Amino acid sequence: xxxxxxxxxxxxxxxxxxxxxxxxxxxxxxxxxxxxxxxxxxxxxxxxxxxxxxxxxxxxxxxxxxxxxxxxxxxxxxxxxxxxxxxxxxxxxxxxxxxxxxxxxxxxxxxxxxxxxxxxxxxxxxxxxxxxxxxxxxxxxxxxxxxxxxxxxxxxxxxxxxxxxxxxxxxxxxxxxxxxxxxxxxxxxxxxxxxxxxxxxxxxxxxxxxxxxxxxxxxxxxxxxxxxxxxxxxxxxxxxxxxxxxxxxxxxxxxxxxxxxxxxxxxxxxxxxxxxxxxxxx
Amino acid sequence: xxxxxxxxxxxxxxxxxxxxxxxxxxxxxxxxxxxxxxxxxxxxxxxxxxxxxxxxxxxxxxxxxxxxxxxxxxxxxxxxxxxxxxxxxxxxxxxxxxxxxxxxxxxxxxxxxxxxxxxxxxxxxxxxxxxxxxxxxxxxxxxxxxxxxxxxxxxxxxxxxxxxxxxxxxxxxxxxxxxxxxxxxxxxxxxxxxxxxxxxxxxxxxxxxxxxxxxxxxxxxxxxxxxxxxxxxxxxxxxxxxxxxxxxxxxxxxxxxxxxxxxxxxxxxxxxxxxxxxxxxxxxxxxxxxxxxxxxxxxxxxxxx
Numbered sequence: 097x098x099x100x101x102x103x104x105x106x107x108x109x110x111x112x113x114x115x116x117x118x119x120x121x122x123x124x125x126x127x128x129x130x131x132x133x134x135x136x137x138x139x140x141x142x143x144x145x146x147x148x149x150x151x152x153x154x155x156x157x158x159x160x161x162x163x164x165x166x167x168x169x170x171x172x173x174x175x176x177x178x179x180x181x182x183x184x185x186x187x188x189x190x191x192x193x194x195x196x197x198x199x200x201x202x203x204x205x206x207x208x209x210x211x212x213x214x215x216x217x218x219x220x221x222x223x224x225x226x227x228x229x230x231x232x233x234x235x236x237x238x239x240x241x242x243x244x245x246x247x248x249x250x251x252x253x254x255x256x257x258x259x260x261x262x263x264x265x266x267x268x269x270x271x272x273x274x275x276x277x278x279x280x281x282x283x284x285x286x287x288x289x290x291x292x293x294x295x296x297x298x299x300x301x302x303x304x305x306x307x308x309x310x311x312x313x314x315x316x317x318x319x320x321x322x323x324x325x326x327x328x329x330x331x332x333x334x335x336x337x338x339x340x341x342x343x344x345x346x347x348x349x350x351x352x353x354x355x356x357x358x359x360x361x362x363x364x365x366x367x368x369x370x371x372x373x374x375x376x377x378x
Numbered sequence: 379x380x381x382x383x384x385x386x387x388x389x390x391x392x393x394x395x396x397x398x399x400x401x402x403x404x405x406x407x408x409x410x411x412x413x414x415x416x417x418x419x420x421x422x423x424x425x426x427x428x429x430x431x432x433x434x435x436x437x438x439x440x441x442x443x444x445x446x447x448x449x450x451x452x453x454x455x456x457x458x459x460x461x462x463x464x465x466x467x468x469x470x471x472x473x474x475x476x477x478x479x480x481x482x483x484x485x486x487x488x489x490x491x492x493x494x495x496x497x498x499x500x501x502x503x504x505x506x507x508x509x510x511x512x513x514x515x516x517x518x519x520x521x522x523x524x525x526x527x528x529x530x531x532x533x534x535x536x537x538x539x540x541x542x543x544x545x546x547x548x549x550x551x552x553x554x555x556x557x558x559x560x561x562x563x564x565x566x567x568x569x570x571x572x573x574x575x576x577x578x579x580x581x582x583x584x585x586x587x588x589x590x591x592x593x594x595x596x597x598x599x600x601x602x603x604x605x606x607x608x609x610x611x612x613x614x615x616x617x618x619x620x621x622x623x624x625x626x627x628x629x630x631x632x633x634x635x636x637x638x639x640x641x642x643x644x645x646x647x648x649x650x651x652x653x654x655x656x657x658x659x660x661x662x663x664x665x666x667x668x669x670x671x672x673x674x675x676x677x678x679x680x681x682x683x
Contacts, residue, residue, distance in 0.1 A: 106490075113485055114493050121500045124515040124555060125507065127526075131518055142534060144526045187409040199395075200402030206410060213417050215612045217662050219638045220655040221416065224423035227434070227648055247416040250409060310510045310619045311635070315643050326510040330623065342524045349511040360506035364499055371560070372567035 125353075132346035139343045153347035162332060162344045166351075168320035169328035173352070176238055176324060177306040180245035185299045188253030189291075195254075196261035207258065214251035221247060222315045229316055236317045241324070244312050249302040256301055256370045260294025297366040300359055307356060325352045421659055428652035435646050447653035457637070457654070461661075464633040467546070468614040471553045475610060476603070478554065479561035486562070487569050501559045509556060513623035516552035542629045549631060552620050557613070561606050568602025569595070608669045612662055634658045 127144065134141070135150035157166040195203045221244055226235070234240035264287070272282040313327030320328070329348055332341040360367060431443040451457050482501060489497055504512070518524045520538040528534040538544045572595060580590045596603075618635040625631045627640065638658060642651025 110490055110493055113489075114497060117482070117485065117497055118500050120555075121503050121559070124512060124519070124552075125503060127519055128511065128515040131515075131524065140523050142524075142526055142529045144530075187412060190405040191409040194402040194405035198398045198402040198405075200399040202399075203402060203406070206406050209410065209413055213413050215609070215662060215666060216417050216421075217616045217635065217655070217658050219616070219618065219635045220424055220659040221420040223638060223642045223648070223652050223655040224420040224427060226642060227427065228423065230434075244416060246412055250412060250416075254409060304506070308508050308510075310508075310622070311639070314622075315639065326508055326619075329510060329514065342518050342521075345514055346518070349508075349514055353507055353511055356506045356508070357503060360502050361499060364502050367502070368498065368563055372563055 128346050128349055131342060132350050134343055136343060153343040154351075156344050157348050157351070162341075162348075165320065165328055165331060166325070166344075166348050169323050169325045170351070172238070172320070172322055173307065173324040173326075176241050176245065176322070177303055179238070180242045180249050180306045181299055181303045183242070184246055184249035184253045184302050185257075185295060188250060188257050188298065189295060191254050192257035192261050195258050196264075197266060207255070210251040210254040213247060214255075216247065218247075218309075218311045222311060226315055236319055236322050238322050240316050241312055241322055244316065245306045245309065248305045248309060252305060253298050253302045256298045257294055260298070260370070261291065264290045264294075293366060294370075297363065297370040300363055300367060301370050304356060304359075307352075421656070424652045424655045424659075427648055428656050430649045432649035433646055434648050440649075443649075447649050448657075450650065451653050451657065456632075457657075459630060460632050460634055460637045463546075463631060464615060464617065464635075467550060467553070467617055467633065468611060470546075471550050471557075471614050472607065472610050474550075474554050475558045475561050476607065479558045479606075480565050482558065482562035483565040483569055486566055501562065503559075504556050505559045505563075507556065509619040510623055512556045513552050513620040516548055516555070516620075517624045520548050539625050540629065542631065545625050545629045545631050549617075549620050549624055552624070553614065553617065557610065561610055564602060564606040565599070568599040568606075571602075572598045604669070604673055608666070611665060611669070615662060615665060616658075634661065 130145055131139070132153050133149045133151070134146040135148065135152050138146050138148070138150070141147060156162045191206065194200070195206060225240075225244055229235040229240050234243075266287075268286050268290070269282045272286045273279060277285065308326070309324070310326040313324040314330065317323040317327060323331075325348065329345050332345050332348070428447050429442060429445055430440050431446070432440045486494065486497055486501070517539075520527045522528070522535075522537050525538075527538070528536055536544075538548055576598075577590060577594060580594050585593065616635050617633050618639065621627060621631055621633050621636050622639075627633075627636050632640070634654065635658065638651055638654040640651075641647045641654055645651075
């Protein structure tokens with residue numbers, strides 16, 4: 097902001113502010129990492145750091161007795177969220193193209209409806225589905241979660257993509273055709289490269305939202321046949337009945353958090369653009 | 379909306395317009411159908427179910443009870459207590475998030491070039507954390523068995539989740555931590571749109587920092603503040619994950635979403651649970667209506683137009 101050179105005072109001020117922000121953002125994350133590295137006897141030590149770093153909790157969730165709970169849940173989460181994201185992005189791409197490119201009655205309605213769906217309380221969808229799914233056999237299946245997940249992933253995809261597509265200079269397509277490209281070439285060589293970053297960013301944001309779900313996960317599943325990780329976490333038990341499962345939960349939490357944080361860090365610029373241009377939901 | 383193809387003038391206009399309408403709906407149709415199927419249908423079904431005395435464990439005893447479920451729910455002090463707590467959490471967290479988020483946005487906007495990208499990276503981390511994971515982290519930090527907060531505050535025997543107000547504070551802290559970065563990014567986008575020369579002019583004219591803030595910056599970003607406020611309010615009002623993980627509704631910390639869940643999924647009282655769900659939906663619609671009518675939130679801004 098200020099173009100003048102930095103005085104020592106301002107340097108110190110910014111250092112302090114940056115450290116404060118970093119502590120704010122990282123403290124709970126560092127804490128859960130620390131907790132995941134505590135051995136079972138250490139979990140209750142009431143200290144922030146472990147007395148000795150132990151990988152026991154990670155062994156417990158990948159090969160130990162918690163693995164029956166965790167590994168299928170991880171596979172469920174990845175599979176269900178990827179499918180729900182893919183369907184949403186394909187449908188949203190068609191819709192966003194129509195909304196940003198064509199002029200037709202009802203397109204305001206479509207956008208407003210997407211907005212309306214995204215503020216819809218999940219529990220109001222869960223109650224009827226719980227009953228219906230048990231009757232038609234979709235309870236505790238992948239499909240039984242993919243369908244309601246679309247209520248999370250589709251609206252945000254429509255918005256984010258509509259916002260991205262509005263910024264595309266569509267005239268370039270005609271320009272390419274004037275220059276002798278066939279319409280397929282114009283689409284393939286001009287529009288796809290312009291549109292794909294938006295589609296990709298949208299997919300990441302939609303995936304996060306599905307990955308974050310908890311309520312559908314605990315309500316519409318009952319076994320490891322379809323239960324996703326956030327829901328499975330609350331079913332963890334300690335090595336014995338009286339032991340806190342905190343260490344195993346923390347380790348599982350870290351495993352599901354790392355890929356998302358890596359994605360966020362790699363694509364932060366695009367994600368921020370996507371979140372603030374079209375979408376307004378966390 | 380400048381990129382929209384304008385229909386050509388003349389006799390072919392109507393043909394062209396009809397073509398575009400058909401194409402538009404053909405492309406949007408599948409998404410619209412899916413959206414209707416996953417929301418309109420369930421809420422109608424929930425409303426229908428809410429009119430029956432219906433317990434899943436005893437389906438034969440199901441009968442239409444003329445909306446008596448609503449009388450039961452609205453006549454139960456537990457509903458009002460739950461609604462009160464949900465409103466308390468909503469107002470408290472959103473208010474703090476707004477102030478904190480605005481401060482963070484100002485920090486990011488004014489940060490020197492060397493720290494700016496770094497700050498944004500750090501700020502995005504809480505956004506990437508799953509709500510349930512954040513809830514577990516905060517829970518274990520304060521928990522009697524695993525927490526360090528007791529030892530750090532010199533009160534290791536204090537049960538933070540054993541009392542309404544302390545449980546409320548921890549739940550709110552977890553929510554605020556997780557969602558403030560998001561709100562600050564929205565506000566930053568609003569801040570960045572304020573023309574720099576406008577601020578420069580105010581500065582030249584001798585406006586103090588406070589005057590620039592209240593007379594130039596805030597009035598110019600009411601729209602983005604209101605949109606952020608609307609969406610965070612609706613989101614906060616539906617709070618479920620943190621409550622489930624931290625207290626399971628103990629000490630009067632059940633929220634409306636949690637109550638609906640407990641009724642339907644835990645107790646299999648489908649009729650009563652559906653009634654709570656429908657009432658929650660009505661509350662969300664009401665909040666939305668109040669924002670749009672009273673505060674004149676322009677939704678086209680939210681749509682990114």
